[in-house]
Amino acid sequence: MGTATGIIKALNSGIKHIAIKRFTLRYPEEKLKFAGDGYQFDPSTGVGIAGLKGRHMLFHDHCTGCQLCSIACEGVAEAIAMVKVPDQQTQNKKSIMPQIDYGKCVFCGLCVDACPFYALYMTNDYELSSFSKEGLIYTPAQLAVKPYVAQDSEIKITDRGATHG
């Protein structure tokens, strides 16, 4: 193949892309759709349920304050601290619950695997940026709130190329 033919072929392959649909995701306006409702774990079978490993969600009525999540995090990120909570739960004698520092968390989900009481799950919430370091520390009350996550686009493959439809 001659040099000129090769260059024309290369240019031609690029020019074809003018007619192809745009693949770029326009992030703040469009947001990706995820497979499930966040990463969860079933202690009875020992297998997790697929989903995005985002911000945690804590169920106050299940948490016993056993600190297993905090122990699991010890060798990984040391992001979980056990703090006193004002509300009295019957199963939680010591009234302590995890508080998570998202400045340290690596979103590995080993704390969710460690919880035997179905109290700690992960959600699809990934927009956690904050103007201060203190804003990244989520108290048990903040973790109990179920986040609203907009999910409107996923990868669509058509004859005219792939797009985030």
Place this chain on the structure above:
Amino acid sequence: MTAELPPGLALQKVDERIMTLNVGPQHPGSGHMRIIVQIDGDFIVACDPDPGYVHRGEEKMAEYRNYITNIPHLERPVIHDSCNVLYPYVLGAEELLGIEVPERAKYIRVIASELNRCIYTMYWLAIYGIFLGHSTMFMWPAGDREFLIDLMEKMSGARVTHAHFVPGGVRNDLPPNFEDVCLRQVNYFEKRIKEYGAVFYDNPILISRTEKTGVLSRQDAIRLGTTGSVLRASGVDYDLRKKEPYDVYDELDFQTNVLKEGDSYARSKVPWLDMMESCRIIRHALEKMPKSGSVRVKLKPNPKGAIDSVYKRVESGRGSLGCYIVSDKKPEPYRVKLSVGSFRNLIALPYLLKGEKLGNMPSVYWSLNYWPVEADR
């Protein structure tokens, strides 16, 4: 000057022509690594790669964490290829803890590691394009990676650093409808990477830049102990997935790609051909995978290994990647040693660069499939 020098000291003769140049450690042409080159005009006389800038002590850290909490930090050396980096550790830990992995988990692992190999190679290819001043070749792979990253996100819940493999299987089962989505996106991905042929690999400008530069002969490739795509580009058919099959690679249908030239062009082409084989492996694995079943063996908390040592290796995106674990019946391993492909391939750099032009240095260096963070560990 006639003053006597103290014994043991000698003055070095200053060469008028040779100039020493530090490329890196924070340079777009070297990654996080310094390459000390001595140049005579435009030609490289000698080259001394100086790794170690991003040393993080992963091996020492592994001695203070148990077999499970080691997982998130041991995959940090190569975040794009995190499943493959973790693979030998997980295989070794399974042997030490005496676990038999379910069949379905083995297939999921193979699919995840092949997806990761493609993700890594696409990133590597994007940087290779940038090094050669080919900005289309940066944009396309960086965009097309998204199909596979999306699959990994659905599968494991994270775009990079998945922490998906554990001793005893994988963390979670596949989401519903994953097989169809995976097949569709992998097929489209394969169609896309075939287009790179016209724009990059058959492009006469690229060929004139990379052909016959940094030629590594077959004998040298074996003598210097290079692995992976560097070895296969020099005409040695050596792929651990074929030679020492782990998990279910012996049941899958694929071939290895071997080129004879041993120059930068061949070294950059082998990973591209490997990606197409990876697509074949993924399709075949999806077909043969058991449709249901367990994916993880339930472990005791803080499992203790037997008094033994084990060495396992896998074929990563950069070549053979080994993990040596010594256990002394404690929850933590006594020693974890990673033997990485990047560091072995780096040995070839001083041989390849001697006599090359300085402008060819980035392309020869990056064609060695070198990842600074992995080599420094």
